[in-house]
Amino acid sequence: MALTGKSAVVTGAALGIGKGLSEVLLQNGAKVALLDVKESAGQSLVESLNQQHGTGSALFLKCDVESEEQLKAAFQKATETFGGIDILCNNAGIMNEATWEKAVSINLMGVIRATYIALEHMSKLNGGKGGVIVQTASLAGLGPFPSCPVYTATKSGVVGFTRAMAAASAVSGYGIRFNALCPTFVQTEMITNIPARLGQFSHLNEVAEQLKEKLGVLSVSDVAESLLELVTDETKNGEALMILTKGKAYMQFPSP
Ligand SMILES: NC(=O)c1ccc[n+]([C@@H]2O[C@H](COP(=O)([O-])OP(=O)(O)OC[C@H]3O[C@@H](n4cnc5c(N)ncnc54)[C@H](O)[C@@H]3O)[C@@H](O)[C@H]2O)c1
Numbered sequence: 602m603a604l605t606g607k608s609a610v611v612t613g614a615a616l617g618i619g620k621g622l623s624e625v626l627l628q629n630g631a632k633v634a635l636l637d638v639k640e641s642a643g644q645s646l647v648e649s650l651n652q653q654h655g656t657g658s659a660l661f662l663k664c665d666v667e668s669e670e671q672l673k674a675a676f677q678k679a680t681e682t683f684g685g686i687d688i689l690c691n692n693a694g695i696m697n698e699a700t701w702e703k704a705v706s707i708n709l710m711g712v713i714r715a716t717y718i719a720l721e722h723m724s725k726l727n728g729g730k731g732g733v734i735v736q737t738a739s740l741a742g743l744g745p746f747p748s749c750p751v752y753t754a755t756k757s758g759v760v761g762f763t764r765a766m767a768a769a770s771a772v773s774g775y776g777i778r779f780n781a782l783c784p785t786f787v788q789t790e791m792i793t794n795i796p797a798r799l800g801q802f803s804h805l806n807e808v809a810e811q812l813k814e815k816l817g818v819l820s821v822s823d824v825a826e827s828l829l830e831l832v833t834d835e836t837k838n839g840e841a842l843m844i845l846t847k848g849k850a851y852m853q854f855p856s857p
C-alpha cells in the first residue's frame with residue numbers, strides 16, 4: 602500500500618510512540634486523524650503538523666478509547682473529513698499495575714472496541730476499501746514481564762487478537778490486514794517513574810530495571826520506521842514484529 606493519498610487514524614497520538622507513528626505517516630503522504638485524551642497536547646501538535654505538511658493534512662479529535670460513543674464519533678468525523686479510512690494504528694495504552702482494570706479497559710478492550718468500529722468503515726463487506734490495522738503491542742506481549750503481569754496479559758491479548766483477526770479477515774474477505782508492533786522499552790513518558798506504576802509488584806522494580814539494562818531502550822523513530830513495513834507490505838498479515846535494540850525479527854509461532 603503506497604501511503605500517498607491514504608487516510609489514517611492513530612489512537613494515543615498526542616505523545617510518545619503515537620506521535621511518532623502519526624509523523625511518519627504524514628511524512629510519507631498520508632493524512633492522519635490523531636485521537637487522544639490529552640486535548641491541549643493534541644491540538645498544538647496538529648497545528649505544528651499542518652504547518653509542516655499542509656493545512657488539512659492532520660486533524661485532532663479528543664477521544665477516549667474507553668468510550669464507544671467517542672470512538673464512533675471520531676471515526677465518523679475522520680471518514681467525513683478524509684473521505685474514508687485506510688489505516689488504523691491502535692496505539693493508546695497505559696502501564697500501571699495499581700489501576701489494572703483501567704489498563705485492561707484501555708490496552709485490550711480499547712483495541713477491540715476501535716477495531717470493531719473501524720470494520721464498519723474499512724471492511725469490504727461493509728462497502729469499505731479495506732486497508733491495514735496495526736496494534737502497538739509490546740515485547741511483553743510475546744513473553745512474561747514479571748513486574749507487570751496485567752500489562753503482560755493485555756499485550757499478550759493484543760497479539761492474540763491481532764493474529765486471530767488477521768485469519769478471520771483472510772477467510773471473511775474484509776480486505777484488511779492485521780499486524781502487531783512488539784517493541785522493547787521505548788524512550789517515552791511510559792518508562793518514567795516505573796516504580797510508581799508497579800502497584801503490588803513494586804518489589805519487582807529491580808527486575809524491570811535489569812530488563813531495561815539488558816534490553817536497552819529504543820527511540821520513537823525506531824518504532825515508527827517499523828510501522829511503515831507493516832503498512833506498506835501487502836504480504837504482511839498476522840505478523841508480530843519484535844523490535845529490539847539489536848534488531849528486528851518477525852515472530853514465528855507454533856502451528857497447530
Ligand atoms: N514506552 C515503551 O517502553 C513501550 C514499549 C512497548 C509498547 N509500548 C506501547 O506503546 C503505546 C504508546 O505508549 P507510549 O510509550 O507512547 O506512552 P505515552 O504515555 O508516552 O503515550 C501514550 C498516549 O496514549 C494516550 N492515552 C492514554 N490513555 C488513553 C485513552 N484512554 N484514550 C486515548 N488516548 C489515551 C496518552 O494520553 C498518551 O498521549 C502503548 O500501547 C504502550 O503500551 C510502549
Ligand SMILES: CC/C=C\C[C@H](O)/C=C/C=C\C=C\C=C\[C@@H](O)[C@@H](O)C/C=C\CCC(=O)O
Pocket residue numbers: 696738739740741743744745746747748749784785786787791792795809812815816
Ligand atoms: C515496566 C514496563 C515498562 C514499559 C512497558 C513496555 O511495553 C516495555 C516493555 C519492555 C520490555 C519487555 C520485556 C519482556 C520480556 C519478556 O519477553 C520476558 O520473557 C523476559 C523476562 C525475563 C527475561 C530475563 C532475562 O532474560 O534475563
